[in-house]
Amino acid sequence: GDLRDRSRAPLHSPDKTPGETEDKVVEAKNQTHLGSKRLSVYLQKYEKIKVPYGTIRHILRRNRFRLNYGLRRRKKSEKREFVDWYSAKPFQVVQVDLKFIRDRKALNSEQIIHLEYHNIPNDQWGAINVNSRFKLIAYSREKTWTNGLMFYLWVISWLRSHGVKEKIVFTVDHGEEWGGKSWMKVKELKRLFSGFGCKLIQNHKGHMEENAHLERSHRTDDEKFYIPRVLNMKSEIDLLDEALGYIYYYNNLREHSSLNCQTPYQHLQKYLPEVDKNIRFVIPIM
Template structure:
């Protein structure tokens, strides 16, 4: 690194001019240029500026860039507004452009906001890096709105995705560690619930809750619930438990259960991506404000209302619409309250599932191979005893 480069990196904008003028007092222009590691032409230019400014060092180094602002450049007060909102809201360029339009009635292109952010070095703060996994394409035309639902369970205490204070708040306030999520792939309408244990009873209760909520609002077409192969949803497609809940429960609700291929989470891409949205826009910002389980459930309810009614989405075919606006776009005129399903703790609600289905009486496990032989032997034994007593 040359002396000139070290002076530029020192943080003092006048250091180069000061050292150059000092060296010129005892050295020639060429010698000064060699010491600094610059061309003699640059030394001549600094000496001339020093002479014309009557010895003013600050006039020797001029600010880089154009002398006048570009005629089409965004006004300075709007630039300052964009910079302030970008730091406060952590929104991307598209969402920030829509937010400014709706709030301040100022029309800005997302590309203009992108350029302003680049000039000021403002980037969206991310708490979780990309995994690099491949994307999964969905044929949207094959399904109606509110027909294909992706359902998944998430462990919210994820130390790699949350700030330390948000992560610690989960254990400090004894919050439910598991979140169940259902999202419609076409409108992005979304429901969530929480649980203290990741078991089959809670998973079945959540699917029943989503199905009952949709049927109550007049959604009459066939529903598809796509889940992973976790035990909380009955296991793989070939498991006995999965077949029983399909035949004895969901067939009566006109609901078909689908399984994703094992170790292919990208097949459930919509619900998996929504988990990252939860981490970045809800948990990372609000968990540190939680004081109790009750306050947490209220925040979660407000978050899901914001997600369904106010948050713009820019995925495929969304174009900045909210999920409820997307329902209107597809001419699905359900009651507006369809997106406000209460956020509940499934461990408490699952106690009332027996009012609909006697789950404990269903033969979940496979019968032993000698079960039939054992029953026949006991029947013969009882018949023999009864005949002898007579």
């Protein structure tokens, strides 16, 4: 017998959509470019044809060669630029992130209840220089894009006003407060930063190790600041006063083994001697 492949399509399909209806669906799709659900409403309203959107999806898949417009294809995201931490000079690479003060892995129930009772802000914005471990912090009550932008600008203004002239590369995660998934916000940020001699690089999603220095400093914040001092905070002013003392300790008194047991400010003096001495008096803002 004949062994050639034959069509396996059924000879009789009583439930198949009539060819005239399929033609109408394809024609309407080419005219309107609507999605399946809206196309179903369009056909019922203007063509007096009732076709479920699920059926429309199957019709369009079968007749995709008859569609007269190009389907959108997702544009591949740009490859993240390599950031060389180890050869970077002071303030050439700055990691930026947001920390929640009420961290149940660090604080106990009494401390968290105390913060809630006194309505202490929960968001700590942080920026740390990879080379020197010099750090800046600020606070807010809301994790918003506007607050993120203000923190960026505050960090830039603090560094530039104290003699930092290097091109600054900010590395951030994909949080919405840093631009997130909005390509337009990220594009505008990059354009804005270029005017200040700065650059923005988004880390890979889910790769906290690409902001490792700042993530590690969060643990220090808990151990050296929030755990021992949080019960002394009963207002925003108390929080800022305590933060002022802590960030002075962090930048000027706390020695880092990775810096040959120097403080961040001592390291800055050695490798960036022209920097303004007042840079060490960081004043946390709210």
